[in-house]
Amino acid sequence: MSIKERKELEKSEMRGLILNTAMNLFLDKGFENITIRNIAEKIDYSPATIYLYFKNKDDILFTLRKIGFEKLYEHQVSSLKFDDPLKRLHRQGKTYIKFALENPEYYDLMFIMRGAVARTLDINNCDVGLDSYELLKKNVKECMDEGLFPRTDIDVAAFALWSYVHGIASLIIRGVGIMFPEEGINDIIEGSLNFMLKFDDHKNRNKKKLDLSNKQKTTGENI
Amino acid sequence: MSIKERKELEKSEMRGLILNTAMNLFLDKGFENITIRNIAEKIDYSPATIYLYFKNKDDILFTLRKIGFEKLYEHQVSSLKFDDPLKRLHRQGKTYIKFALENPEYYDLMFIMRGAVARTLDINNCDVGLDSYELLKKNVKECMDEGLFPRTDIDVAAFALWSYVHGIASLIIRGVGIMFPEEGINDIIEGSLNFMLKFDDHKNRNKKKLDLSNKQKTTGENI
DNA sequence: TCAATAAATGAACAGTGTTTAGTTATGAGC
DNA sequence: GCTCATAACTAAACACTGTTCATTTATTGA
Known part of the structure; x- marks a missing residue:
């Protein structure tokens, strides 16, 4: 049983190796540029071996x-x-x-x-x-x-x-x-998140003013 | 000049034909399944001809x-x-x-x-x-x-x-x-658009209540 | 040691985008 | 009509791709 377990371990280790290698290559050059042969070459196996561990x-x-x-x-x-x-x-x-x-x-x-x-x-x-x-x-x-x-x-x-x-x-x-200009993307993310959240604060602040002045009711109409 | 113009017209017509055919095939089977040979075959030209009208x-x-x-x-x-x-x-x-x-x-x-x-x-x-x-x-x-x-x-x-x-x-x-359940996507689109727009209406309606009761000020704090 | 099983591979297949050398059609000048 | 340069087109090939399969190599239990 121990030997069968070792076999299975090796099998899953091999799968892990393939996955790791594939992902690293993807990160490096993008999916569309990475082939099965690339992955196989990187881990010093033949391309056919990959297919023993993954269907395709x-x-x-x-x-x-x-x-x-x-x-x-x-x-x-x-x-x-x-x-x-x-x-x-x-x-x-x-x-x-x-x-x-x-x-x-x-x-x-x-x-x-x-x-x-x-x-x-x-x-x-x-x-x-x-x-x-x-x-x-x-x-x-x-x-x-x-x-x-x-x-x-x-x-x-x-x-x-x-x-x-x-x-x-x-x-x-x-x-x-x-x-966008050179200033980091983070400002844009934070800004756009805030914009979305403040959006209605502002809208309602305006509406509130109106509400107070002429008792206009929120209609809920689809804009 | 007229003949040169005709040539240019034919050239652009051929480009149009290729584009049209390509797009129709794409719509039918998706990009990833359409090849240059497919397009060429559809318009009864050799694959190489495509490359006379498009770089790649x-x-x-x-x-x-x-x-x-x-x-x-x-x-x-x-x-x-x-x-x-x-x-x-x-x-x-x-x-x-x-x-x-x-x-x-x-x-x-x-x-x-x-x-x-x-x-x-x-x-x-x-x-x-x-x-x-x-x-x-x-x-x-x-x-x-x-x-x-x-x-x-x-x-x-x-x-x-x-x-x-x-x-x-x-x-x-x-x-x-x-x-999502079987009901159409349209409801979801409309609903999510409305949700985003009503979001702060609701939030502010609540906040307004608070404002009126204990004069809490909107801090503008980043949530 | 020997058969049986598992692991790995070389070589091939059918397909891809693309290039190139060579063929065929077109239009101008005589 | 006949030439001839130019343009349009293509057959065949190249270097790839994912995938398969017969064959070889390694590992194991008896």
Whole structure:
């Protein structure tokens, strides 16, 4: 039995070696420029060997994706020691963007690349990948329970918030940053987060003035 | 001269034919599955002929990208006949998402694919592609001028809004919709847009109550 | 030591984007 | 009409890609 265990260990070590090597190469040159032969050469094996440990190239990407989701989840939980759920949510957003910008290749793999999200969230149903989303929903729910949010469908609210941070992250990763002057990207992230949060403060401050002056009622009309 | 003109016309017609055929094939089977040979075969030419009209495959994608930006811009201006800049902005957002979901292959090409945004907004500086963004900035500025927005850096505000709609569009395009129940995606879009807009209404309504009761001042603290 | 199993590979297959040498069509000048 | 330069086009190849499979090499239990 011990020898069988060793075999299995070696097998999983080999898988780890391949995954590690692949990711390092990806980080270095980008997915589209890395081939199975590159990976094999780097670890001094023949290309065919790779296929003894992974069904195909997509299987490697898929596995790395799962690792990415685990990494993201770790980032998320580690920075969630705030009592106020709104603060927690804000921090979660910043952590999310931070993860994306510090691990752009992972983020690409997980959320931008074709077939990334769907394949992970579908096939691997209720497994990793949904964890971070559940965390988000939990925070959203608490915000609603504490009256910090309007009470709407939790999925919709979570989706809206996710969309926002995903939009920021993916645009920056795709190089939209070059449109801005030399001052760091961080100001833009912080600024845009603040803008979104202050947005309605301002709007309502105006509206409040009106309310007080001529008792205008909020109609809730779709703008 | 007339004959030279005809030649040039034929040349541009051939380019158009290639682009059209390529895009139709892309729409049908997705980029990653379409080859130069596919395109050539469809129009009954040899693969080598394609290279007489386009430098390489990326050149085709790049040109289609430019066409996509023109299409987007048309969509944007056509639906901007509102007087209220905030309404205009809201409509622009909805139009943007509509364009993305109705032309997912174009949108992918323009904003999601690797090298999409940067290459288009950089190389083609001050040309197409920036038009829509300038339109957005113009609207943002007007909103600020009319006091509907807090006065912040226009680029930051525009980036925040763009991020939001891009996030929605790209997540849905990547198949996040499957996470939601059977009811249409439209409800989610509308809902999440409304959520973001109502967000602070609600928050401030609460805050207002507090303000009135114990004169608490808005600190502007970073949450 | 020997058969059986596992691990690794060389060589090939079908496909890709791209280049180049060579062929075919076109239009101008005689 | 006939030449001839120019333009349009292509067959064939090149260097790649992901992937498979027959074959070889290494490891193990009897």
